[in-house]
Amino acid sequence: xxxxxxxxxxxxxxxxxxxxxxxxxxxxxxxxxxxxxxxxxxxxxxxxxxxxxxxxxxxxxxxxxxxxxxxxxxxxxxxxxxxxxxxxxxxxxxxxxxxxxxxxxxxxxxxxxxxxxxxxxxxxxxxxxxxxxxxxxxxxxxxxxxxxxxxxxxxxxxxxxxxxxxxxxxxxxxxxxxxxxxxxxxxxxxxxxxxxxxxxxxxxxxxxxxxxxxxxxxxxxxxxxxxxxxxxxxxxxxxxxxxxxxxxxxxxxxxxxxxxxxxx
Numbered sequence: 001x002x003x004x005x006x007x008x009x010x011x012x013x014x015x016x017x018x019x020x021x022x023x024x025x026x027x028x029x030x031x032x033x034x035x036x037x038x039x040x041x042x043x044x045x046x047x048x049x050x051x052x053x054x055x056x057x058x059x060x061x062x063x064x065x066x067x068x069x070x071x072x073x074x075x076x077x078x079x080x081x082x083x084x085x086x087x088x089x090x091x092x093x094x095x096x097x098x099x100x101x102x103x104x105x106x107x108x109x110x111x112x113x114x115x116x117x118x119x120x121x122x123x124x125x126x127x128x129x130x131x132x133x134x135x136x137x138x139x140x141x142x143x144x145x146x147x148x149x150x151x152x153x154x155x156x157x158x159x160x161x162x163x164x165x166x167x168x169x170x171x172x173x174x175x176x177x178x179x180x181x182x183x184x185x186x187x188x189x190x191x192x193x194x195x196x197x198x199x200x201x202x203x204x205x206x207x208x209x210x211x212x213x214x215x216x217x218x219x220x221x222x223x224x225x226x227x228x229x230x231x232x233x234x235x236x237x238x239x240x241x242x243x244x245x246x247x248x249x250x251x252x253x254x255x256x257x258x259x260x261x262x263x264x
Contacts, residue, residue, distance in 0.1 A: 001020065003022070011029040018035060019037070039057045057083060065093070067094060070122065078104075079105065081107075082107045099123055102123030113130075117136075120138050125142075125144070133151050141159045146164045147165040147198065148165065148168070151168060165180055166178050167183045173189055179253070180249055215233055219250075226254075
């Protein structure tokens with residue numbers, strides 16, 4: 001069994017395709033590309049170069065996956081894009097490879113959904129089960145943790161970290177780390193509420209959700225300094241695992257440059 005490649009598609013001789021891969025009309029698969037089993041590269045899609053795709057991915061028309069970094073620091077050095085399994089890249093999604101100064105890799109985990117017009121810049125690291133709505137722009141070196149979600153047309157500053165199970169509201173400008181489990185929204189952005197829908201879908205307990213609601217109220221709805229807010233929460237009993245993750249995340253963000261823990 002060999003890959004199914006349309007007569008009008010172009011596949012570089014160095015590309016490695018699993019036997020059941022489908023490559024549609026006028027698609028392009030460039031050099032040093034590896035494509036895992038069950039992946040579908042639809043018509044007019046591009047896999048540029050130096051890209052490793054896992055199994056069961058879908059690349060829709062107009063998407064350009066593995067393009068050169070759009071960064072002046074990039075001078076043509078060998079850099080890669082690594083993608084896991086079961087991801088969907090809808091129309092006109094662009095994902096750039098890494099840069100040498102950024103570690104050389106852009107990485108996307110598994111079971112993510114990137115809707116039309118999404119841009120993932122160089123050296124980004126995305127986890128698993130992430131949903132990114134239409135037109136979202138991720139700057140270079142952005143980290144998105146597992147289960148996060150984005151409303152359409154939001155934009156994320158380079159080096160920002162989006163915490164696990166966070167939600168970024170539509171048309172939000174994110175310039176500092178967005179805390180896990182909470183909804184960040186607006187321009188300028190601020191924390192608005194707990195991401196109850198995302199937490200319930202992820203199986204987070206009602207007790208933990210209640211703790212996070214109280215944490216959000218104290219941390220963001222009242223004029224209480226962060227240390228005092230956590231002291232008040234501790235008086236009510238031990239924090240759940242989600243609470244410990246939230247506190248650690250906020251502490252790291254405070255110590256970073258302009259609220260970005262990963263900013264060098």
